[in-house]
Amino acid sequence: MGLLDDKVVLVNGGSQGVGAAIARAAxxxxxxxxxxxxRPEPGEAxxxxxxxxxGKAMFIRADLADAExxxxxxxxxxxxxGRVDCLVNSAGLTSRGTLLDTTPELFDEHIAINLKAPFFAMQAAVADMVARKSPxxxxxxxxxxxxxxxxFLAPYVASKAGLVGLTRNAAHAHRWDRIRINGLNIGWTATEGExxxxxxFHDATDDWREEAAAKLPMGKLGQPDEIADFVVFLLSDRSxxxxxxxxxxxxxxxGGLD
Known part of the structure; x- marks a missing residue:
C-alpha cells in the first residue's frame, strides 16, 4: 500500500525477531x-x-550496549x-534476575540495552529531524x-518501565517539532530470541510454543509479522x-481478573 513510500527507516535490533519483521514490513x-x-551474519542475510x-536496505554492525x-x-x-525519517528501537535484553539475585553488572546490562541505547538513538535521530525542520x-x-x-524479570522491568516514561517525555518535548513518538507494549511473542x-532459563522442550499457545485466549503467541504491521501503521501518516x-x-x- 506504500504507507512508507520514500521514507528512511532505521530499525535498531533489526537483524532478527520482531525487528527483522518490522524491516520486512517497512x-x-x-x-x-x-x-x-x-552479529553480521543474520543482518547481512x-x-x-x-x-x-x-527493496533497498543496509546493515550496520553495532553493539547497542554501547551508547556511542x-x-x-x-x-x-x-x-x-541523507536523513532518518523513522526510528524503531526494537533491541531488548531479557536475561533473568530477581530483586534479590540481580547483580549491579546485570542491572547495568539491562539499562544499557533497554533504556540507554533507545535514549541516545532517539537523541541522534531527533537532532537530525529538528536540524532539517522535518517531521x-x-x-x-x-x-x-x-x-x-x-x-524473575526485575532488571528487565526496571529498564523497560523507564522506556515507557522516556517515550512519553520525548513525545511531549517534541510534539511542536511534529515528531511523533509512541511505544508498543508487546506480550509473549514467538521469536528466535524467545x-x-x-x-x-526454563528448560523448555522444542514444542513449548504449542503448549504455550494452548493456554492463551487467542490460541497462539503474538506473531512478529502482526506486530510489524502495527508498527508500520504507527510510523506512517495513517496513524x-x-x-x-x-x-x-x-x-x-x-486489570482483568477471572
Missing part, C-alpha cells in the same frame, strides 16, 4: 531500511533477502541516505511486563496525530 511499504545488530525482493554505537548508527544512516516518527518496542512483570530464552501513546499489544487485559 520495505514492503516502500521504505529504505537500515538495520543494526551485533536479512539485507540480502530484502534486496533480492527489490547507538548514536553512530543514526549518523551512518544519515551519511548513506518524523519513532516507535519504541517495550513490553507488557513494564506494568509490573514477573519476579525460543532461546525459554530453553536457556494521524497520535503521539505519546504506549499501547498494550497483547491478548491479556491489564
Amino acid at each position: 520495505v514492503r511499504e516502500g521504505a529504505v531500511v537500515a538495520v543494526t545488530g551485533r 536479512l539485507v540480502g533477502e530484502l534486496s533480492a525482493a527489490g 554505537q547507538a548514536m553512530h548508527a543514526v549518523g551512518d544512516v544519515v551519511a548513506a541516505y 518524523g516518527t519513532i516507535v519504541n518496542i517495550i513490553t507488557t511486563s513494564a506494568h509490573g512483570g514477573q519476579p 525460543d532461546a530464552t525459554q530453553k536457556t 494521524g496525530v497520535v503521539t505519546g501513546s504506549v499501547i498494550d499489544w497483547d491478548q491479556n487485559v491489564l
